[in-house]
Amino acid sequence: MNQRTPLYENHLQAGAKMVDFSGWDMPINYGSQVVEHEIVRTSVGMFDVSHMTVVDLSGPDSKTYLQKLLANNVDKLKTLGKALYTGMLNADGGVIDDLIVYLTENGYRLVVNCATREKDLKWMESVSNGYEVNLTERPDLAMVAVQGPEAINTIKKMYPELADQFTNLKPFNALMNNDWYFARTGYTGEDGFEIILPADEASDFWEKLLAAGVKPCGLAARDTLRLEAGMNLYGSDMDESVSPLQANMGWTVAFDPSDRDFIGREALETEKADGIKMKLAGLILEGRGVMRAGQQVIFPDSSVKGQITSGTFSPSLKVSIALARIPVDTGSFCEVEMRGKLLPARVVKLPFVRNGKPVYE
Amino acid sequence: MSNIPGDLKYASSHEWVRSESEGTVTVGISDFAQEQLGDVVFVELPEVGAEVSAGDAIAVVESVKAASDIYAPVSGEIVEVNESLTDSPEQVNDDPYENGWFFKIKPSDGEEMNDLMDAESYQDSCAE
Numbered sequence: 001m002n003q004r005t006p007l008y009e010n011h012l013q014a015g016a017k018m019v020d021f022s023g024w025d026m027p028i029n030y031g032s033q034v035v036e037h038e039i040v041r042t043s044v045g046m047f048d049v050s051h052m053t054v055v056d057l058s059g060p061d062s063k064t065y066l067q068k069l070l071a072n073n074v075d076k077l078k079t080l081g082k083a084l085y086t087g088m089l090n091a092d093g094g095v096i097d098d099l100i101v102y103l104t105e106n107g108y109r110l111v112v113n114c115a116t117r118e119k120d121l122k123w124m125e126s127v128s129n130g131y132e133v134n135l136t137e138r139p140d141l142a143m144v145a146v147q148g149p150e151a152i153n154t155i156k157k158m159y160p161e162l163a164d165q166f167t168n169l170k171p172f173n174a175l176m177n178n179d180w181y182f183a184r185t186g187y188t189g190e191d192g193f194e195i196i197l198p199a200d201e202a203s204d205f206w207e208k209l210l211a212a213g214v215k216p217c218g219l220a221a222r223d224t225l226r227l228e229a230g231m232n233l234y235g236s237d238m239d240e241s242v243s244p245l246q247a248n249m250g251w252t253v254a255f256d257p258s259d260r261d262f263i264g265r266e267a268l269e270t271e272k273a274d275g276i277k278m279k280l281a282g283l284i285l286e287g288r289g290v291m292r293a294g295q296q297v298i299f300p301d302s303s304v305k306g307q308i309t310s311g312t313f314s315p316s317l318k319v320s321i322a323l324a325r326i327p328v329d330t331g332s333f334c335e336v337e338m339r340g341k342l343l344p345a346r347v348v349k350l351p352f353v354r355n356g357k358p359v360y361e
Numbered sequence: 362m363s364n365i366p367g368d369l370k371y372a373s374s375h376e377w378v379r380s381e382s383e384g385t386v387t388v389g390i391s392d393f394a395q396e397q398l399g400d401v402v403f404v405e406l407p408e409v410g411a412e413v414s415a416g417d418a419i420a421v422v423e424s425v426k427a428a429s430d431i432y433a434p435v436s437g438e439i440v441e442v443n444e445s446l447t448d449s450p451e452q453v454n455d456d457p458y459e460n461g462w463f464f465k466i467k468p469s470d471g472e473e474m475n476d477l478m479d480a481e482s483y484q485d486s487c488a489e
Contacts, residue, residue: 028399033400033425289423312425313403313425315425339421
């Protein structure tokens with residue numbers, strides 16, 4: 001039987017359509033993914049993301065260990081609750097997973113993807129050899145993302161005594177209180193919080209959010225929101241065969257200082273020296289249809305084809321948008337091979353949508 | 362639970378078929394099918410006047426999630442298509458059996474209607 005989050009019964013009560021997601025029963029929608037998408041762009045919605053894996057790290061070597069394990073540099077984390085987005089690479093420079101790491105009172109907290117849980121934990125264990133660190137998975141925690149232009153105000157009203165602290169909380173920082181983390185992060189391109197909390201308090205918290213007018217949103221809306229926001233999905237837009245430099249993740253790789261020997265560094269330096277050949281870019285379809293992962297992208301000025309890695313219909317823009325891995329040196333005009341036809345498309349600068357508004361060029 | 366009207370016939374590929382008094386049949390997709398697809402965003406319709414054979418892929422319904430072919434449930438000539446789906450494809454989700462219809466066929470072989478399922482058989486096939 002599939003695993004269930006502490007919010008399983010809440011989802012059923014809210015009329016969720018449940019599907020299998022990497023061995024978990026998760027809500028795909030509560031009626032209409034497009035309506036849920038629009039709620040997050042215009043007011044506030046909430047997502048159960050308790051299926052994601054939380055791992056706490058402690059011990060005297062925690063920092064040096066993470067400086068080996070992660071492509072971004074945890075030395076950037078100077079204050080408690082500060083968060084960092086990073087790839088975890090293999091020796092060939094391929095992306096094992098993307099994750100967020102927080103600086104905590106006892107060390108660090110890592111939030112990794114659900115679908116990659118087992119291989120991540122195994123990899124983190126194997127790299128920890130020779131380091132004095134403790135890795136502790138936290139299945140006793142749940143996670144709820146509250147996202148949208150009204151998210152912060154809604155949470156402030158629920159916790160008036162913390163209102164000032166929420167107002168002053170900067171993006172990519174968390175307010176921590178025992179096992180409650182309010183992190184100003186998200187996967188939608190809107191303002192909001194990702195809240196980590198004790199699993200046995202999750203159901204009450206969800207009901208309080210409902211009472212405050214926050215609408216439940218499923219994984220389907222989460223996917224169209226993150227794609228409009230130009231954010232990668234692990235397993236679709238990058239995996240172990242792809243370098244972060246070809247996955248729009250170059251900004252997450254800290255090459256400085258030059259003597260920090262993180263796993264994958266050598267491979268990435270070789271790749272840079274040889275010249276990076278492919279990049280992840282945004283596409284907008286100029287015609288009717290919906291781009292889907294796996295479709296070929298053809299450029300008049302390049303013999304190398306590109307490929308769609310994630311595609312969908314954008315509920316905000318009312319056209320099809322996609323992320324595609326394409327040659328670095330092409331013009332913006334291209335054609336996408338869809339169901340036996342070639343349809344014109346345009347390469348655009350990411351993201352497509354930010355804070356409710358189209359921003360692509 | 363999906364709504365499966367008792368007065369319609371159904372194809373295993375989830376089209377419904379209604380016999381009209383003027384001798385044509387109207388075709389759409391079932392409530393079960395629209396639920397599976399999720400929010401419909403584009404519909405590609407056949408040409409009026411086209412001759413089609415039962416089982417031909419003659420239309421496409423595209424949701425946010427996936428694209429699906431729509432098959433001709435019976436052979437004949439396309440006599441009308443639901444142009445309003447071009448601007449309002451969400452009618453397929455909101456009203457699959459009335460405003461969300463796709464096209465009308467003038468059947469060339471009346472016997473083919475007998476190959477389609479009644480509501481009860483279709484319900485069983487959806488439950489499998």
